[in-house]
Amino acid sequence: MNLSAVSKTLFIPLSARIFASKNFPEYFYDEKALSLEKIVQTNCESVQEKSSEYALMASAARYYNMDDIVRKFCAKYPKCNVVYLGAGLETACFRLKITNASFCEIDLREVIELRRRVLGECANEALVGCDMFDMAWVRRINESLPTLFVACGVFQYFKRDQVLNLIRELKNAFKNAELMFDATNEAGLKYANKYVKSVGNDEAIMRFCVEDGYKFALEAGVNLIEERVFFADVRKILAKRLKFATRLIMKFVDFTKRAKILHFDLKC
Numbered sequence: 205m206n207l208s209a210v211s212k213t214l215f216i217p218l219s220a221r222i223f224a225s226k227n228f229p230e231y232f233y234d235e236k237a238l239s240l241e242k243i244v245q246t247n248c249e250s251v252q253e254k255s256s257e258y259a260l261m262a263s264a265a266r267y268y269n270m271d272d273i274v275r276k277f278c279a280k281y282p283k284c285n286v287v288y289l290g291a292g293l294e295t296a297c298f299r300l301k302i303t304n305a306s307f308c309e310i311d312l313r314e315v316i317e318l319r320r321r322v323l324g325e326c327a328n329e330a331l332v333g334c335d336m337f338d339m340a341w342v343r344r345i346n347e348s349l350p351t352l353f354v355a356c357g358v359f360q361y362f363k364r365d366q367v368l369n370l371i372r373e374l375k376n377a378f379k380n381a382e383l384m385f386d387a388t389n390e391a392g393l394k395y396a397n398k399y400v401k402s403v404g405n406d407e408a409i410m411r412f413c414v415e416d417g418y419k420f421a422l423e424a425g426v427n428l429i430e431e432r433v434f435f436a437d438v439r440k441i442l443a444k445r446l447k448f449a450t451r452l453i454m455k456f457v458d459f460t461k462r463a464k465i466l467h468f469d470l471k472c
């Protein structure tokens with residue numbers, strides 16, 4: 205399988221979803237991710253061994269929080285779209301079982317080919333193989349419906365101008381849309397780059413970070429709906445079942461807002 209350096213990173217969050225589903229199903233459970241365990245072992249066998257409990261649970265916490273935001277968005281409307289940018293092998297459509305939303309998974313052609321082969325597609329899901337920066341994919345989506353864009357573990361790999369330009373294009377193309385993505389601050393970006401290197405992806409360099417969600421909203425010309433830290437719930441739900449070091453780092457990361465989920469309204 206011929207995947208780019210950034211595309212190969214898709215096995216890292218998938219490994220984390222498998223780890224959390226096996227070890228902490230009361231916090232996060234993803235049956236479809238578990239069914240992909242063999243594929244992860246073949247392509248990227250050592251992520252779990254080379255990762256700390258903290259690193260794996262940080263990744264799982266993104267899905268826990270993003271799933272909550274997707275559920276709340278879909279509950280507001282009789283019909284809507286949820287569009288995953290850089291979807292990789294994201295299994296949200298299977299995990300969330302939301303029937304009033306049309307899901308659209310956008311990723312590079314070779315990744316979508318892999319995805320189609322190993323995951324198939326849900327009845328309410330469209331798979332689109334293209335560069336997310338080439339806005340031709342917009343034609344595949346009913347833009348009259350409320351739309352939530354989700355970019356999980358994706359924007360980090362691009363330049364600030366590319367991200368800002370994409371947000372501008374989304375605002376122009378969709379009149380009623382929201383966007384959420386995860387980001388770290390600069391200190392968090394250094395840690396994230398070290399981590400991705402340590403699990404064997406030396407060429408996938410992360411560049412984009414956000415220090416302050418409100419300031420970023422001003423820069424991008426959008427409205428901040430929420431800036432959410434990762435670990436508020438997991439620290440309560442799993443408490444001492446997590447290692448002491450994991451809990452300590454989670455507390456520090458939340459306190460310093462090193463990692464967060466940013467949720468914006470694109471209409472303004």
Ligand SMILES: C[S@@+](CC[C@H](N)C(=O)[O-])C[C@H]1O[C@@H](n2cnc3c(N)ncnc32)[C@H](O)[C@@H]1O
Binds near residue numbers: 210213312315335
């Ligand atoms: C770290 S993976 C995250 C995958 C998925 N969002 C998840 O959470 O499991 C980054 C993804 O971004 C995709 N990607 C990179 N450049 C892209 C582009 N220009 N257009 C669409 N997808 C892209 C990669 O192929 C890869 O699947």
